[in-house]
Amino acid sequence: MICGVDEAGKGSVLGPMVIAAVGCMQMDDLTALGVADSKKLTKDSRERLNASIREQFPYSIVIRTAEDIDTLRQTMTMNEIVARAHAEALDALSCTEAYVDACDVNEKRYGETVRSFSTSDTTIIARHKADALYSPVSAASIVAKVERDHIITELAQIHGTIGSGYPSDTVTIAYLQEYISTHKRPPVIARSSWETVKQMMHRKNQCSLLDF
Known part of the structure; x- marks a missing residue:
């Protein structure tokens, strides 16, 4: 299985960071849905695609609360925090090949960091702007963004x-x-x-x- 992973809320000062991974057997499987970088989609389009992705494809979600991030930053860099969460989301799907959105200026180094946190033998390809290059990452960006938006709405109610x-x-x-x-x-x-x-x-x- 091929997987893509991306996060939403890395740079936010309030609320969680949400990491999502989405799996498929062929790249075209997700391309046919019309997935794209979540930032380039309307809210309605994201909601519609999120529902379709969750219904038709395996996915996993990892959430790091504000408190989690504050605690982890005492011993880790933010890039390491994201990489560990990326690895956790990917490991939940047991994929053989994974594409991740590189959070480091050095793509290869970021891929190696994710690999160091992974418990599986997944081949990891890290690229900048992966959410615009690979449909599984686009799908993951949509799931992460919609999930985080829902959490922010719930937090606002409180x-x-x-x-x-x-x-x-x-x-x-x-x-x-x-x-x-x-x-x-x-x-x-x-x-x-x-x-x-x-x-x-x-x-x-x-x-x-x-x-x-």
Whole structure:
């Protein structure tokens, strides 16, 4: 079986990173569905394709919460965290050949890192922009993106208006600033090890010292 793996939410400051792997017997199997890089698809198209992929093909999902990522970053780089999750998602499908979206500037090195975390004998091919090059990776990017979007929606129902969770989202930043100002700490859904949060906490502490 051929597999593709990709993640959504690697760079977000709120919410989880979701990693998905999708398997197929032939590349054309997924190409026929019309899969593409999830970032180039509309929300409705992603939802439709996600349903078709899950119904017709084997897949696996790995979730790393904000707390997981903060803990892992104490001993691992972010690329290693992603690589280990990629390997975990691939191992769940027992594929013989896997295509992964390289999270390192060095594609070969990233592939070797994923391989080091894998418990299977899968041949791993790491490429930049693999989600646009290989249909199994495109499919995995869709499943990961839709799964993460659903989780963000669920988190918003609990925590209020949080935006997409990315540092570039003004709604997310406003939520973080308000929460930290009110509670004097980051919310549990935030990645406290992220520079965005560290800077907000630093500014809060500086203001507190000035008030004193």
